[in-house]
Each structure stands twice: as C-alpha cells, then as structure tokens.
Amino acid sequence: MLNATVYIRNSAHRLRATASGGFSLVELLVVIAVIGVLSSLLLPTLSRAHSKGQSAACLNHLRQLAIATQLYANDWQGSLPYNLGAADTKNAVRYGSFRNWANNVMSWELDEDNTNTTWLAKGGLGPYLGGNSSIFRCPADRAVSDVQRDTGWTRRVRSYSMNAMIGNAGEFSYDGYNVNNPRYTQFFREADVPVPARIFVFIEEHPDSINDGYFLNRLWQREWFDLPASWHTDSANLTFADGHAESHRWIAESTRPAARPDAARLPFAVTEDAAADFDWLMARTTVVR
Numbered sequence: 015m016l017n018a019t020v021y022i023r024n025s026a027h028r029l030r031a032t033a034s035g036g037f038s039l040v041e042l043l044v045v046i047a048v049i050g051v052l053s054s055l056l057l058p059t060l061s062r063a064h065s066k067g068q069s070a071a072c073l074n075h076l077r078q079l080a081i082a083t084q085l086y087a088n089d090w091q092g093s094l095p096y097n098l099g100a101a102d103t104k105n106a107v108r109y110g111s112f113r114n115w116a117n118n119v120m121s122w123e124l125d126e127d128n129t130n131t132t133w134l135a136k137g138g139l140g141p142y143l144g145g146n147s148s149i150f151r152c153p154a155d156r157a158v159s160d161v162q163r164d165t166g167w168t169r170r171v172r173s174y175s176m177n178a179m180i181g182n183a184g185e186f187s188y189d190g191y192n193v194n195n196p197r198y199t200q201f202f203r204e205a206d207v208p209v210p211a212r213i214f215v216f217i218e219e220h221p222d223s224i225n226d227g228y229f230l231n232r233l234w235q236r237e238w239f240d241l242p243a244s245w246h247t248d249s250a251n252l253t254f255a256d257g258h259a260e261s262h263r264w265i266a267e268s269t270r271p272a273a274r275p276d277a278a279r280l281p282f283a284v285t286e287d288a289a290a291d292f293d294w295l296m297a298r299t300t301v302v303r
Contacts, residue, residue, distance in 0.1 A: 043161040053171055071153045075151075075174075079150075080216065080257045083139065086142055093202045094180055095139060096113050097114070097227065098182075098226065099185065113136070113152045115139050115181065116139070117137055120171075121225065128167070129167070131146075134150050135221050151172055151174075152243075155218075155273075156168060173218055175217060177213070178192065178195075179299055180201050183200065183228065195232060195234070213300065215254060217250060220240075220242060220277075220278050220279040231299070241269070246261060252298075266285065266288035
C-alpha cells in the first residue's frame, strides 16, 4: 500500500513538472505534424466546396441573364436583344445609344471598357437586371494582365458572351442571315428558335478570347475562333433559350488553356481529341436554315 502511495505521488509530481514546463520539442513537432496532415486532408475539400459555391453563383448569374432576355423580348414584341460585334458595339457606345446586350469590348490593356460598370447597367439587358452589373461576371473570373495588376486591378467586369447566332448582329446580319455562318439560322426572335432547350444563349468565355459579347465560331470550319471558359473544374456554365442553365465539362486540354493573356492563341484548328468538345457546342449553336 505504501509503495502504491509513493508511485502516485511521484506520478503527480511528474505531471505537474511537465505542465509547468510546457511542451517538449518532440511533442511540439508531433502536434505540428498532425496539424499538417489534417490540413492536407481538409484543404482539397474546402477548395472543392469553394469552387462549387462559385459555380452555383455563376449559374445564378446566367439564369438572371436568361430571365432578363425573356423580359426584353416581351417588351420588344418577341425580338431578342442586339448582339453586336466589336466595331458596332464601340460605335453604339461612342454615340451614347447603349443598345447592345452588353456595352463593352474588353482587352488586356488599361481600356475603360474593362472596368466601366455604368455602360453595362445603362442599356441592353442592364435595365432588366435592376442595374446590377455584377451579374455580368463569374465570381471565379479574376483574370487580369500584368499591366492591369500593376495598376491595382483585381478583375474585369464581364465573363459572359452571347451566342453569335442569337439576336440582331448588326453589320453581320443585315440581310437576314449571319455572314459568318450563311447556311445557318440567325435567331432574331424567340419564336425563331425551334427547340429552345437545345440552343444556348449565354456562355462563359475564355478570358483570352472574350472581347465583345459576341461568341462566334464558324460551323463550316473546324477551328476555334472564340473559346469557352473552363473556370469550374474544367467546365463552363451556359444558359439556353428555354431559360435553363447547365454546366458542361470539356474533354480536351486544348479546349481549356490557362486563364491568362496570350494563352488561347486563337484561332486554332480543332484537334482530333477536341472534336467532341467542338461538336457538342456547335450542335447547340444554331440549325441549318
């Protein structure tokens, strides 16, 4: 009994000594190692959760653009919004008409179009979005050039473009068809779209491809002229003429170059491994007229 009492007293003394002396170096290293292991397990999960949250917010933005397009058509006897190329968009802004669905032409330079939210909110679909210009940008899109970053920019104002075969394309569609795809239908009105669930209206565009809001590929050529984005785990979000939005994952590495200046190097031929990506999107662009 005496030996047990002495053992308990000695153990208590050692515990008090350890407590008063703090962690040993070995114990500290073990704790750091455990924290490192837990971090390596948790960070990918947190990253995926963050990415999913951004994708969900992006899909919501695209749905709002789809609703705004439908409201616009209701106000204009079924006509879809103007969807102009770069020259027509710049001319419209120059004369203050702001008639395009999105009134800017972006670049990697320090042009005002990259940051001017007023122009986006002022005309086209802006009034149907309550003037909320943040809807034009995906939360995951923070691509800027070195010169823009050095000036303090952290983002540009638009991530989305409209299918070139949707709406009045100005100089490209004066004769009732699109000169870039003359054998295919230009959808000037909602009623022109034969299967609304199969024709996309808005798409996330690659930051090195996006300039005007006019997403163009020539269906009779096997090359990318404009390129979709791949912000969300190699996927892009799109919205369709019936109002629904979805995400599509790109297969080929060439379809998803890095999100930085001069990464896309457009136009370029569609490689064999990218044929499925190109054909999927072209099948949802328009129909033979």
